[in-house]
Amino acid sequence: MHGTVLSPAAAKPARPGMVLVHGAGAGPRTKLMGEAVEFARRGLSVLIYDKRSEGYSLFKRSYSQLADDALGAVAALRSQPGVDPAKIGIWGLSEGGWVVPIAASRSKDISFVVVVGANGLPPLRQQTWTVAAGLRKAGVSGSLIDRAEFNLYRAISDGGMFPEPYYDPAPTLAAVHQPLLGIWGTHDLLTPPKESPPIFAEALEKGGNRHYTLRFFPGADHAAHQTPDGGVTRLPELAPGYADLVGSWIADATAGRPPTAQISGPTPVQDSPTVPVNPSAWWESAPMQLAALVLFVIAFAAYPVVALVRRLRRRSPVPVTRGARLLSAGGLTAVLGSFSYLFYLVMTGGKLAAPGPVVAERPLIWLALQALGWASVIATVLIVLAWRRAGGSVPRGERVRLGLLLAGGVAFVPWALYWGLLLP
Structure with missing residues (x-):
């Protein structure tokens, strides 16, 4: 792995050093250059390094492995001329706030810990809050947040596509005995800034560590940079006093x-609390959701496919009810459209959520999908009534086709309730 050490131009001997650990996502060392320069100006030798890409992706990562990488960087910095090996610390931003306590709990070579925008909650709980908070900031409320987005993350996690979902940082924090400085911006939109600091304090106290300082900076975002619009836009400049505090502390x-x-600083802004996220039960697991999706595609798509085959063969019997066409088209569109829209929100969520036009606190797209959901339920009822009236006059082949379609319609009702399509 490759890194760079920045030191003051007039570097003093036996000076302190600090390793900077990235947040989530790609991590070229230049990403933290602004912080590194400011800390070096405060008398530190600062090591920034390129974050690993092998073994780290959107769906795969290990905080333990990242902590080992950070310990390797600590060892490299301890060997630098002019750096006091007894005064080496470690700094972590965002996801790094989960990583650096692991490293500190493993090594006595780390003499202090600094975290910025760190999270005291499990990653899955934090992420569901982040996307929900972004949607609320865009004016959205109701079942899209309370059911759909929440349940999608649980399914993603159950399918193994969300790394370290239930990692609990509290036991590791209790094992950190080095002095710790925690910094949060009052406008943090990615980490719940009211809930995380008390978890840090409680865990450190539980482990017998009272050498901690927790500080909130006004007008600052998740990374303690200045923000002109409540945390949405990050300016290059650090919050006033942030680098000075790090240097003096x-x-x-x-x-x-x-x-x-x-503990000092103004009260941070957090408009909504986080919600516990429990593992999925068997009936709401990723395999069951996949099975339901396959059932709906087969049940709803088979009806028009058979109709097309019959038309090509010049055999077009009169349908039992027009509701069958409505259920086929509406149900298939509601199912596939819901998943597509939810994945779009997840991938573009957070502080810059873009749900599209919002009407009555509901995205217009979601309202349209809900309307299709209700239309599909009504069509299911119409098919049942029409079939009962027709009795034994329905041909055998049509009974099979309608039976499959009806099975999809009946299964659609609890599925749509679970995902919030039939709820306000």
Whole structure:
């Protein structure tokens, strides 16, 4: 792995050093250059490195492995000339706030810990809150947030496509005995800024560590950068006083004068609380959702396919009810459209959520899908009534086709309730 060490132009001997650990996503070292330069100006030697790409992706990662990478960087910095190996610390942003406590709990070579925008909650709980908060910021409420988005993340996790979903950082934080500085922007839209700091304090206290400082910076975003619009836009400049605090706090901590249990700064903004996310039950698991999707595609698509074959063969019997066509088209569109829209929201969610036009606190697309859902339920009822009236006059082949379509329509009702299509 490759990295760069930045030191003050007039570097003093036996100076402190700090390794910077990236947040989620791609991590070229230049991404943290702004922070590294500012910290170096405060008298530190700072190591920034290119985050691994092998073994790390949207669907695969290991915080333990990332912590080992960070420990390798600590070892490299300890060997640099002019750096006091007894004064090496580690800094983590966002996802790095899960990683650096693991590294610190494993090594006595780390003398202090700094976290920025760190999360005290499990990753899946944090992520569902992030996307939900972004949708609420866009003016959305109701079943799309309470049911659909929430359940989709559970299914993704159950399918193994969400790495480390239920990782609990609290036990690791309790094992951190080095002085810790925690920093949060008051306008953090990616980590719940009201809930995470108390978890840090409680866990550290539980482990007997009272040498911590938790600080909130006004007008700052998730990375403690300045933001002009409540956390949506990140400016290059760090929050005023942030780099100065890091420099002075590290000077005190490495001189044997770490502050004791200090919490200061304005109250952060968090409009909604997080919600616990439990593992899926068997009936709502990813395999069951996939099986339901296959059932709906077969049941709803078979009806028009058979009709097309009959037309090609010049055999077009009169349909038992026009509701069959409505269920076939409406049900298939509602199912596939719902999943497509939900995955779009997940991939583009967070602080920049773009749900499209919103009417009555519901995205117009979601309202259209809900209308198709209700139309499909009504069509199912119409098919049952029409079939009962027709009695034994329905040909055998048509009974098979309608039976399959009706099975899809009946199964669609609980499925649509689960995903919130039939709820306000």
